[in-house]
Amino acid sequence: MKHDFYLFNTAGRVKELFRAAHNEVGMYCCGPTVYNYAHIGNLRTYIFEDVLKRTLQALGYKVRHVVNITDVGHLTSDEDSGDDKMEKGAIREGKSVWDIAAFYTKRFQDDLKALNITDPTRWPKATAHIDQMISMISDLERKGFTYRTNDGIYFDTTRFPSYCDFAGLDPETLRAGERVEMGEKRAVTDFALWKFSPSDKKRQMEWESPWGVGFPGWHIECSAMSAEYLPLPIDIHCGGADHIRVHHTNEIAQSEAASGKKFVNYWVHGEFLVIDKGKMAKSGENFVTLEVLKKKGFSALSYRMFCYTAHYRNPLSFSWDSLSAAENALVNLRKAVPQQDSSEHVENDVIETILTPFFNAVCDDLNMPRAMAALWDILKNGSLSLMQKRVAAERADTILGLDLTQRAADAYTYSSDDEKRIVVYSLRELDTGVCDGIFEKVRLRRAARANKDFAGADRLRNELVNLGLTVKDLPDGTTEITFSS
Ligand SMILES: [Zn+2]
Numbered sequence: 001m002k003h004d005f006y007l008f009n010t011a012g013r014v015k016e017l018f019r020a021a022h023n024e025v026g027m028y029c030c031g032p033t034v035y036n037y038a039h040i041g042n043l044r045t046y047i048f049e050d051v052l053k054r055t056l057q058a059l060g061y062k063v064r065h066v067v068n069i070t071d072v073g074h075l076t077s078d079e080d081s082g083d084d085k086m087e088k089g090a091i092r093e094g095k096s097v098w099d100i101a102a103f104y105t106k107r108f109q110d111d112l113k114a115l116n117i118t119d120p121t122r123w124p125k126a127t128a129h130i131d132q133m134i135s136m137i138s139d140l141e142r143k144g145f146t147y148r149t150n151d152g153i154y155f156d157t158t159r160f161p162s163y164c165d166f167a168g169l170d171p172e173t174l175r176a177g178e179r180v181e182m183g184e185k186r187a188v189t190d191f192a193l194w195k196f197s198p199s200d201k202k203r204q205m206e207w208e209s210p211w212g213v214g215f216p217g218w219h220i221e222c223s224a225m226s227a228e229y230l231p232l233p234i235d236i237h238c239g240g241a242d243h244i245r246v247h248h249t250n251e252i253a254q255s256e257a258a259s260g261k262k263f264v265n266y267w268v269h270g271e272f273l274v275i276d277k278g279k280m281a282k283s284g285e286n287f288v289t290l291e292v293l294k295k296k297g298f299s300a301l302s303y304r305m306f307c308y309t310a311h312y313r314n315p316l317s318f319s320w321d322s323l324s325a326a327e328n329a330l331v332n333l334r335k336a337v338p339q340q341d342s343s344e345h346v347e348n349d350v351i352e353t354i355l356t357p358f359f360n361a362v363c364d365d366l367n368m369p370r371a372m373a374a375l376w377d378i379l380k381n382g383s384l385s386l387m388q389k390r391v392a393a394e395r396a397d398t399i400l401g402l403d404l405t406q407r408a409a410d411a412y413t414y415s416s417d418d419e420k421r422i423v424v425y426s427l428r429e430l431d432t433g434v435c436d437g438i439f440e441k442v443r444l445r446r447a448a449r450a451n452k453d454f455a456g457a458d459r460l461r462n463e464l465v466n467l468g469l470t471v472k473d474l475p476d477g478t479t480e481i482t483f484s485s
Contacts, residue, residue: 003059005363007052007236008313010244010267011166015365021265024062026230027053028264029120030222030239030247033070034104035089037289038111040303040318041273045240047304048270048312048366050117052238054399055362065120068225069108071101072126072205073195073215084215087204097204101127111290114300116401124225126216130207132224133216137193137209139258149184152195153211157187160253164189166267167245191250192217219250227255237264241271275318288318296320297447301402302327308368308400324440330402331439336379337393337404338386346391354378354392362399371396438464442471442479 005018029049032038056063073084089104090097105125112119126133137153140146145159157163164171174188182188196214197206206213216224226234232255239248248267255263275288290300306326310316357377361370375396379389390405397404445460464471464481472480 003359003363005055005059006365007266007268008365010248010269011264016266018266020061021233021235022231024064025056025235027056027063027065027236027238028222028226028230028234029065029067029237030243031068031070031123032104032108033085033218034101034108035085036104037291038108040288040290040293041275042240043111043115043290043303044273044307044312044316045238045270046112046117047115047307049238050115050401051312051362051366051368051399052236052268053118054401055366058395058399059363063121064230066122066124066226066229067120068222069101069105069123069125070218070221071105072097072221073218084203090204101125111300114290115304116301116403118401122229124229126221126225127205129221129225129228130216132228133220134194134207134209136220136224136227136254136258137211137216140193140254143257145257146193147186148211150196151183152192152214152217154185154190155193155250155254155257157189157191157253160257163249163253166252167249169245169249191219191246193220193254219247220254222247223251223254223258226251227259232259233262234264236266236268238268238270241269244269270312271315273318274315293323295447295450297443297450298323298327299330302330305330305333305402308372311369312366327443328439333376333379333402334404336376338390340390340405344385344387346385346387350388351391351395354384354388355395358392358396371399375400438467438469438481442481446479 006015007018008015027049029046032042053063053065072086086097086100089100093100095103109123137146140155141153145156146153147156148154163169164174169189194209194211194214194216196212197203203215206215226237237248237251244267252263290303293300293303302323303326306318306323307316309322309326355378357374358371361367361374364370375393378384378392378396381389384392393404441460441464445457445464448454448456448460461471469481474480
């Protein structure tokens with residue numbers, strides 16, 4: 001499909017026409033530090049990155065997509081101080097660091113699967129690329145960009161004059177920050193490339209290096225792993241907006257100093273998910289995971305749908321009510337997609353014309369709220385045939401990833417989470433208002449059962465029966481609802 005694709009580039013702060021530098025578009029996305037579950041704010045970033053990748057693919061690009069796994073040495077602060085998140089996680093759970101890494105890597109990948117986020121081409125692990133990191137640090141050392149302190153090898157940011165440009169940092173403000181604890185660091189912006197293991201305690205993860213036993217800094221991981229799998233300049237580098245000021249600024253400094261080449265053409269950053277006026281965080285009440293959502297009876301894909309209610313560059317405010325509204329909207333959207341009817345042939349260029357407003361929105365810096373409205377317009381358009389609508393929805397869903405056509409021919413299947421499904425038979429005989437109530441009640445009943453509130457579950461079952469429905473819980477976890485008249 002031929003379409004101009006515009007992306008907002010953080011470098012330069014302007015929307016730009018996307019032009020690929022390579023036959024296969026290189027896309028690098030900063031991955032998780034695997035010491036805990038991902039919260040749904042983290043997952044919002046991976047959803048927008050997936051939409052970006054699917055859009056490139058729908059436009060005919062081949063994409064080489066790399067997401068790293070940070071399984072070593074990520075400190076609790078960006079400033080090279082604080083505890084090591086991985087070692088801390090291991091102590092918290094009484095497991096080895098390696099077990100912690102394997103466990104949370106798997107959980108993270110399961111979350112992505114549940115959200116219909118397609119696998120990257122590669123999942124490099126930091127611990128499998130220590131040699132590449134050491135080699136890049138050695139390059140930087142040879143070129144005079146490093147110095148040694150009592151606790152590690154540091155990048156000398158004064159040797160990289162454009163250091164402040166990317167994030168628009170103000171050197172004056174930074175100097176004011178120098179009052180904070182710096183150790184032997186020469187400038188507040190300098191950062192660790194290699195940290196020495198402390199002499200008084202044995203770390204679980206540490207390696208030999210030309211500078212002594214220790215472990216890599218967080219930022220060098222991404223520079224080394226992206227260089228290993230993607231040619232420079234990388235077409236697109238993504239991440240959360242919180243990475244702009246330190247992590248991505250440092251990646252640029254290291255990668256460009258080591259290679260002498262431009263690091264990245266397009267920097268694309270997603271905004272935060274906010275909850276109760278604060279940023280979602282890894283601790284406290286603001287820590288909501290996909291598991292928590294499922295326990296409350298929501299499907300993973302209703303969260304994906306919820307993410308489309310805001311542009312990825314705007315903060316999105318999370319509440320259970322708005323998630324519930326998104327779930328209802330998803331149910332209604334699936335209902336609006338007509339059933340398969342193979343008797344009518346639909347020409348490809350007709351579908352492309354029908355989908356033009358949808359693609360105009362997606363290709364305008366991934367404007368998903370507008371794209372969803374465009375899809376609704378198509379499904380409500382009385383002058384289109386059922387088959388045209390169906391094929392258009394299928395095509396749109398290659399980008400949306402919402403399983404829009406998942407219902408079977410004579411039953412409506414509503415996926416509530418991975419294994420358990422709600423099947424409603426003969427849904428078309430029900431009027432819409434009743435349907436919405438049914439899904440809500442089934443969801444609440446499921447949540448009640450999960451919370452062992454059996455009285456509440458029975459009450460909801462009775463309400464469903466009073467609507468003229470039979471409710472059957474199948475051994476595989478499916479809830480089967482049949483309209484009995
Ligand atoms: Zn990174």
